[in-house]
Amino acid sequence: MNGEAGAPDGAPTTDGATGEAGREGSPPGGDAVQERRLHPVTPLRRAWAPFALLVGWALHDPNGTQQRLSELTATTLLAGSAAVVLGGAAYGLMSWWFTHFAVTDTELRIRTGLFFRRTAHIRLDRLQAVDVTRPLLARVVGVAKLKLDVVGADKKDELAFLGEREAAELRAELLARAAGFAPEQAREVGEAPVRALLHVQPRMLAVSLLLTGAPWVMLAAAVVVPAFLWFVTHSVWTVLATSLPMLGGAFASSGGRFITEYDWTVGESPDGLRIDHGLLDKAHETVPPGRVQTVHVVQPLLWRRYGWVRVELDVAGSSNGVLVPVAPRAEAEALIGRVLPGVRVPASAALVRPPARAAWCVPLWWKGYGIAVTDAVFAARHGLLKRRLSLVPHAKVQSVQLAQGPWERHKDVADVRVHTGANKTVTARLRPAAEAAALLQSQADRSRTGRREARPDRWMA
Numbered sequence: 324m325n326g327e328a329g330a331p332d333g334a335p336t337t338d339g340a341t342g343e344a345g346r347e348g349s350p351p352g353g354d355a356v357q358e359r360r361l362h363p364v365t366p367l368r369r370a371w372a373p374f375a376l377l378v379g380w381a382l383h384d385p386n387g388t389q390q391r392l393s394e395l396t397a398t399t400l401l402a403g404s405a406a407v408v409l410g411g412a413a414y415g416l417m418s419w420w421f422t423h424f425a426v427t428d429t430e431l432r433i434r435t436g437l438f439f440r441r442t443a444h445i446r447l448d449r450l451q452a453v454d455v456t457r458p459l460l461a462r463v464v465g466v467a468k469l470k471l472d473v474v475g476a477d478k479k480d481e482l483a484f485l486g487e488r489e490a491a492e493l494r495a496e497l498l499a500r501a502a503g504f505a506p507e508q509a510r511e512v513g514e515a516p517v518r519a520l521l522h523v524q525p526r527m528l529a530v531s532l533l534l535t536g537a538p539w540v541m542l543a544a545a546v547v548v549p550a551f552l553w554f555v556t557h558s559v560w561t562v563l564a565t566s567l568p569m570l571g572g573a574f575a576s577s578g579g580r581f582i583t584e585y586d587w588t589v590g591e592s593p594d595g596l597r598i599d600h601g602l603l604d605k606a607h608e609t610v611p612p613g614r615v616q617t618v619h620v621v622q623p624l625l626w627r628r629y630g631w632v633r634v635e636l637d638v639a640g641s642s643n644g645v646l647v648p649v650a651p652r653a654e655a656e657a658l659i660g661r662v663l664p665g666v667r668v669p670a671s672a673a674l675v676r677p678p679a680r681a682a683w684c685v686p687l688w689w690k691g692y693g694i695a696v697t698d699a700v701f702a703a704r705h706g707l708l709k710r711r712l713s714l715v716p717h718a719k720v721q722s723v724q725l726a727q728g729p730w731e732r733h734k735d736v737a738d739v740r741v742h743t744g745a746n747k748t749v750t751a752r753l754r755p756a757a758e759a760a761a762l763l764q765s766q767a768d769r770s771r772t773g774r775r776e777a778r779p780d781r782w783m784a
Contacts, residue, residue, distance in 0.1 A: 358423040358434070362466045362484045365422075366415030424482060426496060431471070433482070449474045450501045451611040452595070452641055453494045457487070459603040469494060472611065472641045479641075498594050517590040517597055521658055523648060527631075528584055531649040532577050534625035536709075541573035584648040591661060598643070610646065613777075614639050615662050616719045616743040618646070620655065620712040634659060637745040663716055669695040669702050674712075677753035680734050684753055694751040701741055701766060703751040713749040715741055718773030723766045725759055732756075739763060 392400070414437075422435040431445040452472035461467060466484035473480060485493065491514065499512040532538065549566040552558075585602035596610040617637040626632065632655045634646040646662065647655060656668045674693030681689040691707035701720065704712045720741045727737040737759035739751040754762065 356425045356427055356432070358425045361419060361422055361424075361482065362486050362489075363419070364464050364466055365484050366412070366419045368415065368483060426493075426500070431497065433480070443480065445471060445473055445480065447497065447500045450497060451614055452609040452643065453497050454479070454609060454643075455490050455494055455607040457601075457605040462605065466490075471497075472643075474639075502594065515592040515594050517592045519588065519590045520596075520661065521589045521647060521650060521654055523584070523587040523650065525581075525585060527649055528587070529581060531626065531631060531633075532581055535576070535623050536625075538573050538577035541569055541576060545569035545573060580648070584645075587648055589647060589658060596646070596662065598646070608643050610636065610638065610643055610662065611641065614641065616715070616745040617747055617749060618659055618662060618714045620659070620668060620714070622652075622710045622712075624708045636662070637743060637747045639744045659714070663700070663714070666699045666714065666716065667697070668712070668714065669697065674702070674704055677736065678755055681736050681753035683734050684731055684736060689753055692752045694754065696762070696766070696769075701749065701751075701769075703749050705750075705752060715743055715749050716773065717766075717769040718777035719743050720766065720770040720773070723763050723770070725763045727756065727759075739766070741766065 395403070417437050418435075421437050421440075422433075424431065424433045426432075430447055431450075433443040433445070435441055435443075450471060451474055454470040454472070455467050456470060457467045461484055465487055467487045467490040468481055468483040469485060469490050470479040470481045482490075482493075495512065495514045498515065499508070504512055545566050548569065549562040552565055553562050556562075582602045583604075584600055587600040588598070590597045590599075594609060594611075598606075598608045598610065600606055615636055616639050619635040619637075621633040621635060622631070626649075630652050631649050632652050633649055634655050635644055636646050638644070647658060650658070659668055660666060671693075673695045675695065677689050677692050681692075685692075688707050691705055691710065693704040695702040700714045700716055702712060702714050704710060721744055722742045724740040724742070725737055726740060731737055731753070735756045736753045737756045739754055739759050739762050741749050743749070751759075751762070
C-alpha cells in the first residue's frame with residue numbers, strides 16, 4: 324500500500340502531479356465517479372508513525388537519549404509529549420482525509436497521498452480473491468479490513484478500515500463485478516450463498532498441535548541451551564537473549580497457531596471456497612477457483628494413529644496457503660476433490676518407491692520418497708517421519724526438468740522436477756534413470772493436453 328491505502332505492487336499508478344486521473348478521480352470518459360472515504364477511525368491507524376520515529380531514534384542512542392531527557396524540565400517534557408500527540412493525530416487525520424476509493428465499471432480506484440498523490444487502478448477482471456479480516460481492536464470498534472488478491476501482484480492490496488457492513492457490501496459488489504455482472508446489478512446480487520463443507524473442532528486442533536514435534540523441540544531447546552550458556556558465561560543477558568526467542572518460537576508453533584486457526588470453517592460458494600478462522604483476529608478468505616497450482620497433504624508421524632492430515636495449497640498470486648489445518652483423511656480428500664474437480668488422492672500403496680540402490684544416495688530417508696502419476700495429477704511424496712504428498716494437476720505444470728548429479732549417475736537414478744505457475748517446484752526423487760527420462764517426455768505431453776482441455780479460470784464458473 325506504499326505506506327498508505329495506495330497502489331499495490333504490480334498495479335498501474337498515476338502520479339497526481341502529471342496524471343488527470345489522479346487529480347480528478349473520474350474515468351477518462353468523463354463519467355462522474357462517486358468517491359468514498361475510509362471509516363473515521365482510520366486516522367488512529369496512522370497516528371502511531373511519529374511515535375515510531377521517536378522510539379527508533381531513542382533506541383539508536385539509548386545513553387544519549389537518557390542524558391538528554393534528564394536535562395529537560397517537567398514543563399518541557401509535557402510540552403514535547405503534547406506536540407508528539409498532536410503531530411501524530413494531525414498526520415493520521417490528513418492521511419485519512421486525502422485517501423479516497425471508488426468503484427467504476429471496470430476497476431477499483433484508490434487515490435491517496437498527502438504530499439505526492441497516487442492513484443491505483445485495480446482492474447476488476449484481474450481480481451482473484453477478496454478477503455475480509457477483523458483484528459481484535461477493529462472488532463471492538465466495529466470495523467474491518469478488505470484485502471484484495473490481484474493477478475500479477477506480489478502482495479495483497481488492502482482498504483483499512485471500513486465499517487463491517489460496508490466491507491461486506493463492497494466485497495460482494497467487487498465479486499459480482501469480477502463475475503461479469505453489470506454495475507447496476509452488482510449491488511443487488513449481494514453475497515453469494517455458501518454451503519458448509521468442513522469445521523475443525525477446537526479440541527481436535529489443540530490435540531493435533533500437541534502431537535507435532537516443533538513446539539516440544541523448541542521448548543527443550545529453550546531449557547537446555549540457556550542452561551548451558553549460563554554455565555559457560557554466567558550472563559543473565561545472554562541467557563535472556565537466547566531463551567526468549569526460543570520461547571517465542573515455541574508459542575508461535577503451538578499457541579499462536581491455535582489462535583490463528585481456531586474455529587476453522589470451510590464453505591463452498593460460486594466464487595470459490597471460503598475459509599473463516601481466528602480467535603482474536605477474525606479472517607474471511609477465499610480460495611479462487613482455478614488458481615490452485617499444487618495441493619500438499621501433510622501428515623506428521625504422531626497423526627497417523629488418528630488418520631489426520633493437514634492440507635496446504637500453492638495458489639498463483641495469493642498468500643492463502645492453508646486449506647484445512649487438521650482433518651480426518653477421508654474428509655480432507657473429499658475437500659481436495661472440491662478444489663481439484665475429478666482428482667483422487669493416490670493411496671500410499673499406489674506410490675512407487677525408488678529402487679533399493681537409491682539408499683546409497685540418501686540412506687534410510689529414501690524410503691520416504693514415492694511417486695504416482697494418474698490421468699489428472701502428478702503426485703510425489705517425501706518425508707519419512709513427516710510425510711508430505713504433493714499433487715500437481717497436469718494443466719498447472721509449466722515446465723519439467725530432469726536433474727542428475729555425479730553420484731546419482733553412478734547409481735543410475737535421477738530426479739524429475741515439475742515447476743508450477745506459483746513459482747514452486749515438486750520433485751520426484753531418485754527415480755531409475757530410464758524411468759525418469761520417459762517420465763520427462765510423458766509429463767510434458769500430459770501438461771500440453773491438460774492445458775488445452777482445462778476450464779478457464781473464471782469467477783462463478
